[in-house]
Amino acid sequence: MKARHKRLWFVLAGLAGLVLATWLVLNALDNNLSYFFSPTEVAERKAPADHVFRLGGLVETGSLQRGQEMTVRFTVTDNAHKVQVEYTGILPDLFQEGQGVIAQGRLNEQGVFVADEVLAKHDENYMPPEVADALQKSHQAGIAGTSEL
Incomplete structure (x- = not known):
């Protein structure tokens, strides 16, 4: 695998992790709102x-x-x-x-x-x-x- 492909996968995995973390935080906040x-x-x-x-x-x-x-x-x-x-x-x-x-x-x-x-x-x-x-x-x-x- 070329360095360019490794970098692309690393960026995509980072973005997916960021999206997942954001969703988890927003879901937790919504459940605790009164x-x-x-x-x-x-x-x-x-x-x-x-x-x-x-x-x-x-x-x-x-x-x-x-x-x-x-x-x-x-x-x-x-x-x-x-x-x-x-x-x-x-x-x-x-x-x-x-x-x-x-x-x-x-x-x-x-x-x-x-x-x-x-x-x-x-x-x-x-x-x-x-x-x-x-x-x-x-x-x-x-x-x-x-x-x-």
Whole structure:
């Protein structure tokens, strides 16, 4: 085999390896991404039913229910729609009704969001940008009533 052919095979093998490595990295990133959705987007069926995603909004006042063991149920709202959330575990110290929350999990067959993780806002002046945008959009829409998912 001539030197030119060896070089060509070496370059082609290097490119194939680079393409494979790029594909593996992008595939791993896609599997680990967790997209954010508001209750309105969940109600409009924009959230994936088969993937983990983040749900953000306000914990509706009067919706917190403590069940058996460490199971907690509450409602997340963006003042336009509501989504029931079920979480088993210890809630963050700053978690309370009427405050911002982001929960990570997936929807079950009954349309209840089963959270694996719940994050409460950590500062009275802080609102995650996604939650603030969702609340502002629902406020601008001028929706007086709320509907439940």
